[in-house]
Amino acid sequence: MASSKFILIFVCFIIGSLMRSTNAQDPSKLTLEYYSKTCPHAQEIVRTEMECFVRADPRNAALLLRLHFHDCFVQGCDGSVLLDDTEILIGEKQAEQNVNSLKGFDLVDKIKEKLEAECPGVVTCADLLAIAARDAVVLVGGPYWHVPVGRLDAKEASLDLANNDIPTPQQGLLTLISKFWAKGLSATDMVALVGSHTIGFARCANYRDRIYGDFEHTSKYNPSSEAYLNKVKETCPLDSGDDNISAMDYASPAAFDNAFYDQLIRGEGLLNSDQEMWSSVLGSQTADLVNKYWADPGLFFKQFSDSMVKMGNITNPEGGEVRKNCRFVNT
């Protein structure tokens, strides 16, 4: 009796594993040709929309790039970040690093509408984000890379993982490195990917501690940059203005270039987490990379492209579906 029960459990386990594996996502299954027959114009459609958004406001490039990053760090790149809260699903939009911060969901909706009009039920929201992030970078002067596609959209999201896995600006270098390691990304990938902060803005709430000196023991602000520091403090008072924004690369906030690394070398990184890569006493390897990416923009572009593909290849082993609306799982 006990042995037949064991056999039944064993058979159920095997069937369960097989069912899961038929829908499971294997990163090696991502290909450049995935939509070549089913939606041959998918890439052009995303590109045309992105051109329109970035022409209207270059910040839109930063929004889409960050969305892809926050998608990939939670369950893999599976569009989970795009899901709205419903009665039966708790999304990731209220996570500490996302709430009042992550934007661009309306832009994703617009791209998805165009894709659905051309080839209904074919292109996933996760792939849409990966392609849009690449186009975002190119449209503000950054490198081009081929985006392997074929990701599936998750049927679930995880607020807990979003709270735990997405790095925060208050974290020290070793924690940041370990968070990237946990996703299969090296310190080299991290230093290159954080180069994304060459575009876009941060809210005062995220850099107040740094500019008022609370991080003196980790990343001390360069005292010779007093004039710049005072300007940033005007935008970010000690006790108000949480949502006021400053550019992370004040030299060229709307251009994807390597000026961000120069700022770190000057001790002027806006986020403590950014400055850690150059200033941390534990960061000789990361500081070395910062120096290299400032000295050689071509090297930065090459590593950034490679690391974006690597980050984009983090798939959700649970598999999923092709969502009709990026905000909701299919019914």
Ligand code: HEM
């Ligand atoms: C150490 C890891 C990272 C930390 C701690 C971090 C943290 C942050 C913070 C705090 C902001 C400002 C958000 C706000 O104030 O509302 C931000 C903005 C941004 N991040 Fe990161 N980030 C990291 C890595 C990355 C990576 C890997 C990417 C892309 C591949 C990325 C892309 C961006 C972009 C484009 C913005 C500007 C968004 C905008 O203008 O709204 N970040 N990041």
